[in-house]
Amino acid sequence: MEHNSLSACCTLSNGAAIPCVGYGTWQMPDGSGTADAVLAAIRAGYRHIDTAAAYGNERSVGNAIRASGLPREELFITSKLANPDHGYEATRAAFLRTLDSLGTDYLDLYLIHWPNPIAFRDQWKQANAGTWRAMEEFYREGRIRAIGVSNFCQRHLEALLESAQIAPMVNQLSLSPGLTQDELCRYSREMGMLLEAYSPLGTGRVLNVPEMAAYAEKYGRSAAQICLRWSLQMGFLPLPKSADPTRMAQNIQIFDFSLSDEDVAAIAALDCGGVPRDPDTTTF
Numbered sequence: 001m002e003h004n005s006l007s008a009c010c011t012l013s014n015g016a017a018i019p020c021v022g023y024g025t026w027q028m029p030d031g032s033g034t035a036d037a038v039l040a041a042i043r044a045g046y047r048h049i050d051t052a053a054a055y056g057n058e059r060s061v062g063n064a065i066r067a068s069g070l071p072r073e074e075l076f077i078t079s080k081l082a083n084p085d086h087g088y089e090a091t092r093a094a095f096l097r098t099l100d101s102l103g104t105d106y107l108d109l110y111l112i113h114w115p116n117p118i119a120f121r122d123q124w125k126q127a128n129a130g131t132w133r134a135m136e137e138f139y140r141e142g143r144i145r146a147i148g149v150s151n152f153c154q155r156h157l158e159a160l161l162e163s164a165q166i167a168p169m170v171n172q173l174s175l176s177p178g179l180t181q182d183e184l185c186r187y188s189r190e191m192g193m194l195l196e197a198y199s200p201l202g203t204g205r206v207l208n209v210p211e212m213a214a215y216a217e218k219y220g221r222s223a224a225q226i227c228l229r230w231s232l233q234m235g236f237l238p239l240p241k242s243a244d245p246t247r248m249a250q251n252i253q254i255f256d257f258s259l260s261d262e263d264v265a266a267i268a269a270l271d272c273g274g275v276p277r278d279p280d281t282t283t284f
Helices: 032-044 058-068 088-102 124-140 154-161 182-190 202-208 210-219 223-233 245-250 261-268
Strands: 009-011 017-019 048-050 076-081 109-112 147-150 170-174 194-198 236-239
Touching: 032 048, 032 058, 032 245, 048 058, 058 076, 058 088, 076 088, 088 124, 109 124, 109 170, 124 147, 124 154, 147 154, 147 194, 154 182, 170 182, 182 194, 202 210, 202 223, 210 223, 210 261, 223 236, 223 245, 223 261
Parallel strands: 048 076, 076 109, 109 147, 147 170, 170 194, 194 236
Antiparallel strands: 009 017
16 A cells, blocks of 8 residues: 555554554663653654563553553554463463553454464474464454464464464564565465564664665655665565654654665665574574
8 A cells, every 4th residue: 555644554464454654662661761752652643552571561551552642442552472471371361461561451463472482492383373272262352453473484374374263464573674584575475464574773773884874865864764664665564663752753754755666676685784583593
């Protein structure tokens, strides 16, 4: 679809609308600072907030949501299952804790954060199958509007689909200039998944690549705005994070210009030093 304003939405495979840019909260600790930052993001215009149990900040995000005064249905809230909580019963309990921490009775999107945590390395397929069954139940009950995964490679998705009754609607991946994970993105799309881009600025490293400064000058924008516009034109849903109100605002001023097709391809091919983590060997 044409992303021409912050209110533009993508449509998930089940028909649910998801705002085309989200506000990420990774590495933002629990406390008033995070609550203030999320509230500032909402006031700046963000309506899509992404958190996770593993971030430890769900309660602060919930505080910001309530302080905003907006009706719950005007916000799209995502959280994710923490690594120790895989399996059917553990997932059910973890999801209820997340609702309590956020102070809401439903989530718009719930993701399995990691496909193969070290605690489940010998039984990750069975653990994911149990987790997914619990998530499907909550989805059918209307307590989750959409379900998906994060950091899943093709092998993990194929294993999940062996027992899943409902296919994942989202795969949230590390996607940024120079880190496009083309084959995984192709497969995810073929399976009907929207691709969300966490760390769309490459945790800041992309902003220091000389070519990005040249594109910023060419388009009269910041390097961050170039990255985020590129993400949209790649068909990704970016989740930028900043606690600085000025940068928050800049990160959503990306709807009044477009990159040329040639520049989109060139930015995708940049060497920005990014390497995706291997979920089967990462030790957490």
